[in-house]
Amino acid sequence: MHEDDLKEFVQAGVRADEELLWFGQPQFSRIWQREYRSRITKLFLLAAVLAVLLNIITFTFFGLSTILNIVLIVAIGGVILRFCWIYYLGRRLVYVLTSKRLVFFLESAKPIEYKSFPLDKLGEPKLARGTDGYDDVFFSDVKEVVFGISKGGYFESVLLRGKI
Template sequence: MKKRIRNLHEDDLTEFVQAAIRADEKPLWFAQPRFSHVWHQEYRSPITTFFLYGTLVMALLNVLVFILGGLSTLLGIVMVCSLGGMILRLCWIYYLGRRLVYILTTKRLVFFLESAKPIEYKSYPLNAIGTPERIKGNDGYDDVILPAIGDRLLGVSDGDAVESLIVGHQHV
C-alpha cells in the first residue's frame, strides 16, 4: 500500500484511515491531494466564479451610486453579503485542500475530510466508477478523472497505481 504524507504525519494518517473506513473494508490506497491542484480546480469552479463576479458587480454598483450622489443601504447590505460569500468560499477551498483524504478500499472510493472525527464527504462504489483516465501533471502529480461519476482525484503522486488499482478491483 503506497502512501504520500504531506499534511498529516504518517502514523496519524494511517490511524485516520482505519477510523474512517468500515469494518468490512480494507484500504488499498490512501493519500492527501496536492493543495495546489485542489486550489486551482475549486478556484475555477462555477460557484467561485459566481461569488467573484457578484462581489465585483456589487462593488461597482456601490461606487456608481456613491458617485451619483449618495449611499444605498440595500446595496451596502448586498455588498457585505456577497463579499462574505466570497470569503467563505475561499475558506472552504482552503479547508478542502488541507483536510481532504482520498481512500480507495476493497469496496469503494471515499473522500473524507479530516476533522475531530472523519467526515465522509463523497463515496462511490468501485463498480460505479468506470474506467479512470489519468492526466499527467508537470509537477509530478497526476489528476485521475472518473468520467462515469463526474468526479476526479486531484494531485495524487501515484496516479498510475491508483488507476490500475481501480480497474483491478472493480469486478472483484
C-alpha cells in the same frame, strides 16, 4: 499530517465490512487551482464585483444606500467564505480507496465523509500524468476526479484490481 496519523484517521472512517486498499492526500496547489477556476467561485466573484459597482454608482448619483451596503458586505463575505472553503478542502481532503468504494474524507476531529462512490459506478479510470510528478485520475461515469496524487499509476492499478 504524518503518515501514521493519516493511516489511523483513515482506518477510523472505513467501514467494518471494507478493506483499505489505498489512501492519499492531494497536492494543495492542484485543489486550489481547480476550485479557484470553478463556476461557483466565478459566480461569487462576479456577485462581489457587481455589488461594488452598484454601490459606487448609487453613491455617486443618489448617496449612501444602507441596503446596498448590506448586499456588498454579504457578497464580499461570500467570496471570503468561498476562499476559506477552498483552503480547508485543499488542506484537509483525503482520498480513500476501499474494497467497495472510493471515498473523499475531510479531516477533522473524526473523518467526515465528503463524497462516496461505489467502485462499480465509477466507470473506467483514465490517468493524466502531471509534469510536476502529481497525477490526476478521471472516471468515465462520474464527474469527479482524484486530483494531484503522487503515484497515480499505482492508484489506477489498485483501483482496477479492487473492481475485479
